[in-house]
């Protein structure tokens with residue numbers, strides 16, 4: 216099936232007399248006639264539902280759709296994008312382990328890596344993603360367990376050099392984990408460019424209507440964990456009947472462990488109601504992403520011509536440093552997120568309240584055009600130094616271009632910019 220068909224149809228195949236639309240299975244548990252069958256479910260000899268902390272039929276159809284769109288071997292949902300990131304990392308790392316990450320990432324994930332995980336003995340070295348291959352390799356240590364970056368970064372909207380990053384991960388023999396939230400698997404497929412694992416905030420474009428938080432981890436199934444670095448994936452798991460994920464589950468080792476061990480223990484699976492909403496909203500993902508991309512490019516082109524604008528960051532602008540890279544990666548639509556630097560001191564924060572149509576809120580990927588000043592909001596927990604390193608300076612504004620009529624969006628920005636002193 217092609218992208219558009221996957222968005223509309225997904226994996227849900229109702230049988231005779233069953234609901235045409237995916238039902239909300241609002242049930243904590245499931246019933247059985249046969250005790251042996253239930254025992255087989257517990258030992259993973261059979262596939263089925265036991266308890267909604269681990270799997271749920273509504274959630275499973277959403278995971279199926281997300282996985283199919285990504286081209287992976289399995290997807291695991293989580294309550295939020297942050298929860299998905301925590302699952303993705305803790306499924307690979309334990310106390311004493313180390314991560315190499317780009318410093319040009321979402322502020323919340325930067326916090327997880329730089330402040331919260333160190334309290335559990337997992338540390339991160341941040342690198343400038345534009346540094347040379349050799350420079351980035353210097354950040355690796357004996358105990359490094361993964362390389363992390365965003366395919367398009369939030370809020371600087373830089374396109375990752377996937378060739379360089381996937382080569383580094385291969386040479387250093389660690390899984391390459393990407394956050395592909397800003398592009399979605401409709402616009403860009405990380406596994407075709409060397410990523411091993413994708414993570415998403417499903418709260419953004421997959422939901423797209425600002426109603427539900429969610430997160431996903433998707434596994435390509437391509438990384439070989441049987442290399443001495445990941446004993447927790449190879450040696451018998453005493454918390455799961457002595458199961459060896461790699462030996463017993465093959466290419467589905469990583470994603471199965473993430474579910475039956477971490478999600479089972481941490482209890483952060485997505486709930487069925489949010490899964491139902493996101494599954495339905497994804498039915499129009501392809502249409503929305505096309506229009507978000509079209510509107511964003513038009514607004515970017517307008518902003519570029521305005522005398523009060525210093526610089527516009529959007530990879531499909533011919534003036535963008537990332538233009539050629541985006542073309543090489545086959546990116547023909549870049550989604551709705553752009554950022555720009557406004558001229559003048561201390562005007563950026565004030566500018567966010569001078570727009571009438573564009574809403575000021577802490578979100579992106581919504582139908583409604585919105586704006587935010589990252590340095591005083593989403594990225595305000597970062598130090599001044601980290602802000603500069605991550606490319607988030609005081610004059611930067613991030614816009615999530617929505618699906619209103621583009622002329623109304625442009626008029627709104629024009630009026631507000633003309634008022635800037």
Ligand SMILES: *Cc1c(COP(=O)(O)O)cnc(C)c1O
Pocket residue numbers: 295296297298321323324365369394396397415416417418419428429430579
């Ligand atoms: C929003 C976001 C997250 C966090 O997702 P939540 O669903 O808000 O927890 C992670 N990464 C990126 C790129 C994001 O934009």
